[in-house]
Amino acid sequence: xxxxxxxxxxxxxxxxxxxxxxxxxxxxxxxxxxxxxxxxxxxxxxxxxxxxxxxxxxxxxxxxxxxxxxxxxxxxxxxxxxxxxxxxxxxxxxxxxxxxxxxxxxxxxxxxxxxxxxxxxxxxxxxxxxxxxxxxxxxxxxxxxxxxxxxxxxxxxxxxxxxxxxxxxxxxxxxxxxxxxxxxxxxxxxxxxxxxxxxxxxxxxxxxxxxxxxxxxxxxxxxxxxxxxxxxxxxxxxxxxxxxxxxxxxxxxxxxxxxxxxxxxxxxxxxxxxxxxxxxxxxxxxxxxxxxxxxxxxxxxxxxxxxxxxxxxxxxxxxxxxxxxxxxxx
Numbered sequence: 001x002x003x004x005x006x007x008x009x010x011x012x013x014x015x016x017x018x019x020x021x022x023x024x025x026x027x028x029x030x031x032x033x034x035x036x037x038x039x040x041x042x043x044x045x046x047x048x049x050x051x052x053x054x055x056x057x058x059x060x061x062x063x064x065x066x067x068x069x070x071x072x073x074x075x076x077x078x079x080x081x082x083x084x085x086x087x088x089x090x091x092x093x094x095x096x097x098x099x100x101x102x103x104x105x106x107x108x109x110x111x112x113x114x115x116x117x118x119x120x121x122x123x124x125x126x127x128x129x130x131x132x133x134x135x136x137x138x139x140x141x142x143x144x145x146x147x148x149x150x151x152x153x154x155x156x157x158x159x160x161x162x163x164x165x166x167x168x169x170x171x172x173x174x175x176x177x178x179x180x181x182x183x184x185x186x187x188x189x190x191x192x193x194x195x196x197x198x199x200x201x202x203x204x205x206x207x208x209x210x211x212x213x214x215x216x217x218x219x220x221x222x223x224x225x226x227x228x229x230x231x232x233x234x235x236x237x238x239x240x241x242x243x244x245x246x247x248x249x250x251x252x253x254x255x256x257x258x259x260x261x262x263x264x265x266x267x268x269x270x271x272x273x274x275x276x277x278x279x280x281x282x283x284x285x286x287x288x289x290x291x292x293x294x295x296x297x298x299x300x301x302x303x304x305x306x307x308x309x310x311x312x313x314x315x316x317x318x319x320x321x322x323x324x325x326x327x328x329x330x
Contacts, residue, residue, distance in 0.1 A: 001070065001289060004306045010314075017071075066317045067092040068310075070289055073155040077286045078104035091321035093313045094261040095285040103257050103283045106184045107152040113280060116256045118249065120280050121268065123186040125152065128177055136169040143187040149173055152182035155284070162188065189279060191268040194236055196250035197287070197298040199309075201260045201316050201323075206247035207298040211236035232294060234301045242271070246278055253283050261316050262287065264295045 005012060016026030067090055069081050079101035085092045095103070103109055107125035114120060122143055126135065139147060146164040149172035154160075159179040161172035169185070176183045193214070197207040213231040238246070250265040257263075264287035268279045287295035291306060299309050 001068065001310065004291070005310050006307055009311070064318055065090055066314050068313070068317075069094060069286060071286060072288075073158070074104070074153055077155060077284075078153065089325075091317045093317045095257075095259045095263065096320075096324075099258040099260065100285050103259065103263070103285045104155070105153050105182070106150060106282060107182050109257060109282065110184070113253065113256060116252075118253060118256065118280050119276060119278060121186045121189050123184055126173075126183050126185065128181040128183075131173065131183075136166045136173070139169055139185050140166050143185065146188045148186045148188055149176050150184045150186070151176040151179035152184050153180045189268040189270065191270040191272075191275065191279070192236075193281075194238070194246055194267045194269050195294050195298070196246055196265050196267070197295045197302075198250050198254040198259070198263050198265060199261075199299065199304075199312060199316075201320050204251050204254050204259075206250045207302040207304075208235040209238060209243060209246050210234040210294050210298045210301075212294070232297065234294075234297055238269075242269070249278055249280065253280055257283055259283065259285055260320050261313060262295065264288075 002012060002014065014026040016024050018024070067085055069076060069085075069092060071077055071081060075081070077100060079097040082092065082095070082097045082100050086097060094100070102112060110120060110123055110125070124139060124142065145166075146162055147169060149161045149163055149169065151159040159176050161168070161175055163169040163172040173183055173185075193212040194209050195212065196209045198204050199207070211233040213233065215230045235243075246267055246269070249267070253265045254263050262285070264284045266281040266284070268281055270276045270279065287293065289295060291297075296306050296309055300306060304312070
């Protein structure tokens with residue numbers, strides 16, 4: 001994003017967050033990116049000049065300041081940083097506190113989507129305090145084998161396991177519980193993995209869909225970030241009718257979860273005879289945003305360049321902030 005944003009339009013101030021939670025100005029980020037990934041852990045300003053998050057977001061120059069959170073997972077994508085920015089009265093790209101928290105919590109998101117008639121895989125959400133010795137067998141009987149076991153609040157497939165036996169379900173639940181006290185167990189779907197990028201506030205629109213062809217047994221963390229084994233097909237090889245339907249569903253999911261700005265909505269497609277058609281997997285309110293990530297690539301295929309996408313997201317952030325402030329000032 002640092003490379004793609006138009007320097008004639010924006011004065012960019014990079015902010016780094018260390019693994020210890022320290023926030024600091026990161027003016028060396030551009031040089032660190034040029035030097036390669038090994039330089040990134042040292043991209044914070046030298047001399048240990050850390051500042052508090054509220055100090056950073058309050059250092060606003062003349063004109064409009066917009067924050068673009070490029071964060072995944074807890075403490076970034078789940079409404080926590082969004083709440084900080086709301087308190088600081090700073091416009092920011094993406095969904096607000098409610099949508100960010102709701103989309104991040106797979107158990108609650110599924111409950112809301114189900115109440116609104118959006119098709120999904122069969123699932124169970126279980127809290128750690130409700131796990132019994134016979135639960136794994138109950139899940140196998142109810143959902144069949146294999147199943148996917150996930151921590152409810154996590155991203156990038158961290159903590160996700162595919163369990164093919166009852167004993168494996170027990171082990172997978174133990175792994176998921178190291179990340180969250182809520183666990184989601186889903187039936188395994190045999191279908192195509194289709195993603196759609198959604199952009200907008202009150203009038204969101206959907207991109208052309210893309211398809212993920214995993215290089216591993218499923219699209220796990222290593223396949224996403226380490227092994228480079230997966231293949232992305234944009235646009236996905238779908239009929240005109242199927243494309244229109246998944247675009248409609250993506251916008252419906254976006255609105256149902258009260259997303260704004262951007263989100264990537266992921267689906268499974270059971271297009272075989274007797275299949276259930278489209279099944280929503282999840283919505284990501286801060287999707288990957290590198291030039292090779294699916295979200296910008298789907299918009300590029302839809303006719304919106306990477307730099308133009310950044311411009312639109314900034315415009316949407318300012319529009320949403322102004323609308324919200326008019327409402328809260330009453």
